[in-house]
Amino acid sequence: MLLPAVAASRLVLVPFRLSAARRISSLKVPWKRDPALDAAIARDRRFLQASRLVREVLLSPGRRLLFRYLTKRRERIKLPVHVPTFLKRYPTLLAVSAPPEPVASPSPHLLAFLDFASRLYELHAPLLASRLAKLLMISSTRALPVTKIAAAKRYFGLPDDFLASLVPRYPGLFRLVGDPGPDASGNAFLELVAWDDELAKSVIEAKADKEADVVGIRPRPNFTVKLPKGFYLKKEMREWVRDWLELPYISPYADASGLHPASPEAEKRSIGVLHEVLSLTVERRMAVPIIGKFCDEYRLPNAFANAFTRHPGIFYVSLKGGIKTAVLREAYDENGELIDRDPMLELKERFVAIMEEGHKQYLEDLKRKREALQKDREDAGRQDAKAEIEDRVEEEWHSEASEGDDDTDDAYRQ
Template sequence: MVLRNHTICYEIAKSLEKGRNLGQEIRRRISSLKVVWKKDRKLDEAIEQDKRYKLCARVVKEVLNEPGQVIPLRYLEKRRERLRLNFKAKSFVEMNPSLFDIYYDRIKPKSEPVPFIRPTPRLRAFLDHEQRIYADNEPLIVSKLCKLLMMAKDKVISADKLVHVKRDFGFPNDFLVKLVQRYPNYFRLTGLPEQGKSFLELVDWNPDFAKSAIEQRAEEETLRTGVRVRPNFDVKLPSGFFLRKEMREWTRDWLEQDYISPYEDASHLDQASKEMEKRTVGLVHELLSLSLLKRLPVPILGKFCDEFRFSNAFSSVFTRHSGIFYLSLKGGIKTAVLREAYREDELVDRDPLLAIKDNFLRLLEEGWQERKDKLKQQREQVHKDREILLVAKTKQPEEPDRLCD
């Protein structure tokens, strides 16, 4: 009997050891698959085009957060480094005449007047229109927020983290206040907001929201063709990009596996398994699909490792699956881009909330054109003044030579 028990224990230990070795072998095989990173100039250009827009948006946000939404120009000058302004604040205001007006006021009652800046009427009109766009697209915003919570572990996400990514997903500034009040059937704030430890919790699961972009696409193709289409990733390797035979075989086998929805419970999956890799790629794909520009900085995704059960090495999926994602290094920060969402440097399927960005860009371009026209008029006026002076000088009669006494 004792011998039998020892035998059973030995077999169990051997089985566990075999399982550990298998897990280590799978982890080794996946981690050893290396793909050479290749620059994609068009996708890099799409990111580069947003630099000026983002800078202007940061400065506008800084002014709007001030009491009365006005600020002394010299105070803004002191914040240049934080705002990443590489020229003087006054120059920025002059270069963007559609954003701010300069006026003079006193900082203290008896102090000398100094230049202040305030939003122009055109910027005020843009902000009013922005609120109307948010109101018109509120169902979309609610569905996005629900989807983020539905994919998260325990259906809870830190409120601070959600505030940090609100611009990436198109959430309004006051979404935690207004949406939670309007939709108590979906959302509940818990924790201690005054101590910065609040969390947004999903109250009710809506099955209509529990469909990923990949599953929706498969359903649409099935309805259109009449042939059942299996949900899977759209893999498009960039021009001139080749995979080694080992990686091609691994990718083929990996794609043949069943798609795992990011809305399914993944708590039973091993972090080193192919299934978990499939789920991680699917979840990142869905996060990028929900974002406004179909791209997100990798450090921002990294903030949600705990909520979405990402491993510490989750960022390797962006290079290992180069036909699905592109990892841009533009601007000194890693950005994960969804390849299928772009045709060269243009978004294919635009989020309705991008109308806000489009309106802001039109406002900026209007101001840039005004400044350009003003500078052109000034140059033309200087040229005219020079011509008038030259004509006047040539018409002056020459003084007769004086005779010596």
């Protein structure tokens, strides 16, 4: 139920003592590689390359793009190979017309996927709307620049055209101010129209409420700390984390403007914001530079990225793919698999299935070509062997004939 817009509750905290704890910035925790989580991110490499390539075509007028233009965008979409080579390996993604002026367009497989995606977005529109509203509610201004939302839309499962297909359906939640332009790069903001107390509840708070329904007593909301195997914290850091966890949980939806930026409470609030943002993503992970775009609106410190490594039991930072990715550790099992599936994850799985079908076809064609080439070589080898035998027989025949002639000559001489 939507309620009239109200200000978030202001925090009233006991003044902290800087002398009672070490400065947060001085706390150092060594980074330790997590192979399972790294592998989970590495598996997405081809998917991300293919999705960027396909998006170039889908965002073109009429979903058609001259193939020569597409090939020139290889560096922009970060393909490790030439575009024609990539499409040969994944032939079910795009259809390319015949020369002299080939044009790239969606393949039949991709068109079927787009139809499925449209239905899935329609089915989960309420979920996506609440997710978008939560992102606005975390903002200190209850608004976000459209350019920043567009940069992060993939992580939250929002459709490319969310400004046209999602936002207008919920006028009681969203207001678009300014002109975003056709590619959402204009000077525009998305504002929250009305505050919703039901949405202003973090994942951690919702978990505490759920436990209260089961056991009858609501536990104190707090973070789940899940240190990886073999990870060791020095005594000084263990004591700091213990004391820090004892501090009251600060909701990311609460007004924390009164917090001292260097206080442990401010650190707890920042971790709460980062935890909630990652919890709202489809795969419970997000590129650190994209998170950094929201620092001003979410009141995050400039060195917010250090918080990920300072709390290794809550987050993990992967360096795979040439970019830092923040991962919510509790969302994954020991094998690097998501524990709870987000409904929008089905989009990625369908797309990957299309890729794998095409790649399987490519490998089968490659195998047939290799077998045919091997057969040709074997046939050529047999032909060469046969010719060599014939040459040898003929040579031997000539040799015997020559010897016979010599014997005949000797007989005549006698």
